[in-house]
Amino acid sequence: MNLRRATSVLLSAVFLAMAPVQSRSQSLVLSGDSSDAAGGTGSFMTSLRMDGTYLRPAQRTKIGNYAFDAFGPYPIVGAGLAAGINQLSNAPPEWRQGALGYAKRFGSDFGIAAVGTTTRYGLAEAFREDTLYYRCECRGVIPRLRHAVLSTLTARRGQDGHRVFSFPDLVAPYAGSMTAVYGWFPDRYGAKDAFRLGNYSLLAYAGGNIALEFLYSGPHSLLSRMHLNNTHSAPDPGPNQ
DSSP, X not given: OHHHHXXXXXXXXXXXXXXXXXXXXXXXXXXXXXXXXXXXXXXXXXXXXXXXXXXXXXXXXXXXXXXXXHHSHHHHHHHHHHHHHHHHHTSSGGGOSHHHHHHHHHHHHHHHHHHHHHHHHHHHHHTTEEOOOOOOSSOSHHHHHHHHHHTTSEEEETTTTEEEEXXXXXXXXXXXXXXXXXXXXXXXXXHHHHHHHHHHHHHHHHHHHHHHHHXXXXXXXXXXXXXXXXXXXXXXXOSOO
């Protein structure tokens, strides 16, 4: 019940966060100013671009970020922590305790994250969306927190980088949990369990965005290797976009 409430709060926060931007977009369209409106439609699916310095990442940048997000140190550490929590709670109990049990849980959690990340990047490519995380150019804890939450279910599209509701971001957490439940979990697990685990993944993704927004990302940090925003490590668009 607490997990459902937390997920509902997250989804509500995303949609509420998009409302002011949507209202602004509609007002620009009605006033006939199409230079700042995203696509000139004023629809829910399209909003104003978040800044004026957006550069679409080159394919090599997206591939590098995919490899880092799916198989880099952060998913490994995350899977290790999640496996430790599952080990303490003995979930699933069929995997028992000990080193073998921990190894199964670690492999499961790492696999869930890898499938989810692969789904996000693959669908983003198909939908021509940019789901990389961009740090907010704003200041203040509340605006930056709002930006991080908003980024959980939104992406950038087009050369101007306008913000859109992202189907890949919504589907990815549940793709990983569905794969686990029907691929290697004990037979007693079903769709409800996959949805529950997907909710955990969605919340973890939101938490990761918040961490990317507020954690140090100086030149000597691992975060500096990721394309986090336009003013830091902005990629050369290159020939392949």
